[in-house]
Amino acid sequence: MNEELSNPQVVLPTAADVEKAAETIDGVVERTPLQYSPRLSEITGAKVYLKREDLQGVRSYKIRGAYNVIAQLNEEQRQAGVVAASAGNHAQGVAYACRTLGAKGRIYVPSNTPKQKRDRIMYHGGDAVQLVVTGNSFDDAAAAAWQDAQQSGATWVAPFDDPGTIAGQGTIAREVVEQLAELGEEPSMFVVPVGGGGLFSGVVTYLAEKSPKTEVVGVEPAGAACVAAALDMGGPVTLGDTDPFVDGAAVKRCGDVTYAVLNGHRKMIDLINVAEGSVCTEMLELYQNEGIIAEPAGALSVTALHHLRFVPGSSVVCIISGGNNDVSRYSEIIERSLVDQGLKHYFLVNFTQKPGQLRKFLDSVLGPHDDITLFEYVKRNNRETGAALVGIQLGTATGLHALLHRMEESGIECERLLPGTPAYEYLT
Numbered sequence: 001m002n003e004e005l006s007n008p009q010v011v012l013p014t015a016a017d018v019e020k021a022a023e024t025i026d027g028v029v030e031r032t033p034l035q036y037s038p039r040l041s042e043i044t045g046a047k048v049y050l051k052r053e054d055l056q057g058v059r060s061y062k063i064r065g066a067y068n069v070i071a072q073l074n075e076e077q078r079q080a081g082v083v084a085a086s087a088g089n090h091a092q093g094v095a096y097a098c099r100t101l102g103a104k105g106r107i108y109v110p111s112n113t114p115k116q117k118r119d120r121i122m123y124h125g126g127d128a129v130q131l132v133v134t135g136n137s138f139d140d141a142a143a144a145a146w147q148d149a150q151q152s153g154a155t156w157v158a159p160f161d162d163p164g165t166i167a168g169q170g171t172i173a174r175e176v177v178e179q180l181a182e183l184g185e186e187p188s189m190f191v192v193p194v195g196g197g198g199l200f201s202g203v204v205t206y207l208a209e210k211s212p213k214t215e216v217v218g219v220e221p222a223g224a225a226c227v228a229a230a231l232d233m234g235g236p237v238t239l240g241d242t243d244p245f246v247d248g249a250a251v252k253r254c255g256d257v258t259y260a261v262l263n264g265h266r267k268m269i270d271l272i273n274v275a276e277g278s279v280c281t282e283m284l285e286l287y288q289n290e291g292i293i294a295e296p297a298g299a300l301s302v303t304a305l306h307h308l309r310f311v312p313g314s315s316v317v318c319i320i321s322g323g324n325n326d327v328s329r330y331s332e333i334i335e336r337s338l339v340d341q342g343l344k345h346y347f348l349v350n351f352t353q354k355p356g357q358l359r360k361f362l363d364s365v366l367g368p369h370d371d372i373t374l375f376e377y378v379k380r381n382n383r384e385t386g387a388a389l390v391g392i393q394l395g396t397a398t399g400l401h402a403l404l405h406r407m408e409e410s411g412i413e414c415e416r417l418l419p420g421t422p423a424y425e426y427l428t
Contacts, residue, residue, distance in 0.1 A: 010256060012257065012264070013166050013201075013205050013261075014205065014209065017164075017205075018167050018170035018205060018206045020167070021064070021167040021171050022171045022174055022175075024068050024071050024168075025067050028063075028100065029064055029171075030055065031175055032053050032055050032056060032175070033052045034050070034051055034176060035290075036048070036050075037049065037050055039289050039290070040318075043306075044305055045312045046310035046311065046312065048317075048318060049316070049318070050302070050318050051172060051319045052292075053298075053321050053322060054294060055323070058092040058093055059322055060093070060295075060322030060323070061199060062089040063092070063096055064093070064169050065090075065160075065166065065167075065169045066084070066090060066094045066097050066165070067097040067100075068165070068168030069157050069158075069162065070082060071101060073101075073155060077103075078102060079104075080154055080155065082098065082103055082106075082156075082157045083108070083146075083148045083149040083154045083155070083156055083157070084106075084107050084145060084157040085107070085108040085141040085144070085146070085159065086107060086141070087109065087113055087117075087195075087248055088109060088113045088114065088118070088248065089117070089321075089322050090160075091107045091117070092121050094125075094157055095107060095121050095122070095129045096124040096125070098125055099125050105128060106154065107121060108133075108134055108141040108144050108145035109132070109134075110134070110137050110138055110140055110141045111134070111135065112137070112244045113133070113247065114325075114329065115326060116324060116326035117324050117326070118133075120324060132145075136244075137242065137244060137250065138247075138250060138251055139251070139253065142159075158198075160195065160198025160199075160201075160258055161197075161198070161255025161257050161258055163257060166202045166205060167202065168202070169201075169203070170201075170202030170205050171206075172202070172319060173203040173210075174206055176190070176317050177206075177207075177210060180315060185315045186315065187315050188215065188314035188316060189214065189217060189310070190216045190217065190319070191302075191308070191316065191319070192217065192218050193219055193297050193300035193301050194220045194227050194249060195226075195249035195250070196251040196255055197259070197262060198258055199319070199321065201257070201261035204216050204261060204262060204265050204268065205261055207268070208268060212268065215269075216269045217271070217308065218269060218272075219272055219274060220272075221246035221250065221296075221300065222274060223243025223245065223246070223250070224242040224243060224246065224249060224252065226252055227254045228271050229254075230253075230259045231266070235259060236253050236254050236256060236259050237253065239253065245296060245332075245336070246276060246279060246296040247296065247297070248298070248321065274300065274304055274307065275340055277337060278306075278340050279299050279303050280296070280337035281303075281341060282299045282303040283325075283337075286299060286320075294320055294323055295322045295323055295324050295325040298321045298323055298325075338393060342394070343393055344373070344391065344392075344393050345394070346374070346389065346391050346392075346416070347407075347414050347416050348378070348389060349387065349415075350387045350415075351388065352412075357412065360410065361412055364406060364410050365407055365414075366392070367395065367403060369394070369396070370392055370395060370399065371393045373391045374389065375391075376389045377389075
């Protein structure tokens with residue numbers, strides 16, 4: 001391991017560590033497909049390949065780092081057990097490794113972890129793991145797990161801020177370079193989802209030595225951009241309120257090791273963030289066009305393609321980091337997508353004490369391709385004589401201006417509820 005240039009106390013992984021990790025996980029972790037995407041290639045003008053980590057046995061790349069760390073424990077350490085915190089995917093990797101390697105584990109997850117992920121954790125871990133649900137965010141769960149490790153003497157298996165974890169995640173870059181070489185190509189750009197920065201750091205660690213001309217773009221959810229904050233502030237900082245929707249990447253504070261790796265390679269990296277609603281739109285596009293069931297974090301990289309510029313014909317790799325998505329979330333996914341595209345809008349409509357006001361609203365306000373998707377009187381004992389919450393889905397996003405104009409002309413009092421306001425968040 002090398003020491004980070006600006007901070008001699010932080011020990012960083014190297015490409016050699018990634019190579020060693022590849023040997024450790026060989027035969028356990030899948031060599032996932034590198035799938036060419038005609039649709040995304042046509043949109044971007046580049047040759048876009050999808051690294052399908054959603055096809056791992058645990059449906060995410062997280063098994064790479066978790067298995068690499070636990071496999072290096074001696075028998076005494078395995079008997080003492082391991083402790084981990086996760087939003088769901090790292091937990092599945094830890095659970096699988098515990099069961100396979102004969103270690104006992106306690107895994108902490110926040111309360112917003114989808115049931116699907118909780119069930120899969122126990123499926124992979126069986127009797128080898130204990131699941132502890134605590135706190136409202138990953139950071140809450142991580143604090144509880146860290147305290148457990150300190151008190152019990154169990155080994156802390158970090159989800160991202162550990163050289164062994166980072167080296168394991170970096171094996172993805174090694175595989176991709178090999179797979180592209182088999183096609184006679186070299187990577188021009190890697191587009192990588194970013195939560196705490198473990199995958200981003202692992203990819204950068206390997207490519208910095210093996211393919212230094214490759215640009216690496218990290219993609220964070222707009223509601224939890226902790227790595228960007230760290231790079232802006234000169235070190236890890238703890239964010240305030242975060243949007244937990246992209247649960248696999250909703251991290252309030254990046255790691256010290258991940259920061260050091262990324263800070264040391266600023267010339268080869270770029271970092272952007274994308275709106276959660278845009279992620280939802282791309283999740284639906286991946287499902288409808290490629291048949292890929294991506295979780296929110298798994299769609300981050302592809303979402304970013306719409307915000308980047310590419311050299312025509314260059315090879316661009318997007319990591320589909322996971323496919324652990326709960327089907328019960330799709331109603332919210334569709335809703336967020338429609339709002340993000342400007343197709344779904346909410347209004348408080350105050351119907352006056354006159355008969356026929358609802359009919360007037362339907363006839364004179366709605367456009368020919370608009371549809372009411374929600375209608376609920378605020379006071380349920382009123383009928384056509386009180387305020388109502390009305391959700392309208394437009395035929396096209398450009399129809400909003402005309403809709404607002406018709407509302408003004410109608411004389412009916414209509415108040416638009418804007419995303420991000422307390423009223424909007426409460427009502428939706």
